[in-house]
Amino acid sequence: MNDRTDAHDAVRAAVEAYVAAVRAADPEAVRAAFRPDARMWGYLGEELVSAPIEAFCEVVAADSGADRWARGYTYTIRSVEVNGPVAVAVLDESGYQGHDFTNHFSLVREDGEWRIATKTFVRHDAP
Numbered sequence: 001m002n003d004r005t006d007a008h009d010a011v012r013a014a015v016e017a018y019v020a021a022v023r024a025a026d027p028e029a030v031r032a033a034f035r036p037d038a039r040m041w042g043y044l045g046e047e048l049v050s051a052p053i054e055a056f057c058e059v060v061a062a063d064s065g066a067d068r069w070a071r072g073y074t075y076t077i078r079s080v081e082v083n084g085p086v087a088v089a090v091l092d093e094s095g096y097q098g099h100d101f102t103n104h105f106s107l108v109r110e111d112g113e114w115r116i117a118t119k120t121f122v123r124h125d126a127p
């Protein structure tokens with residue numbers, strides 16, 4: 001493999017780690033997928049959400065019914081683009097907590113590890 005393919009695969013693996021963490025409702029694994037200073041922005045219907053990623057970890061921690069919704073959860077990593085030590089990835093989710101989302105992630109590589117720096121999202125099925 002070449003460096004470009006390796007980087008692409010590593011970014012994809014970082015997004016897969018995020019998916020595994022939310023599917024398991026594991027806030028510690030979610031924290032590990034993100035940089036500690038990560039932020040998220042997005043829309044839940046008309047409501048604009050802007051918060052440090054810790055707020056999302058709290059949502060994940062409170063999601064004690066993960067086994068109920070996780071069975072219907074599916075996802076697709078629509079795209080990954082790597083440019084040296086930075087990358088972007090688009091993740092489509094269906095059935096996350098009963099809703100459909102598109103997530104745009106910005107990732108950075110630090111000390112050889114890819115982590116999510118920002119999460120920007122939209123919920124498609126909002127009323």
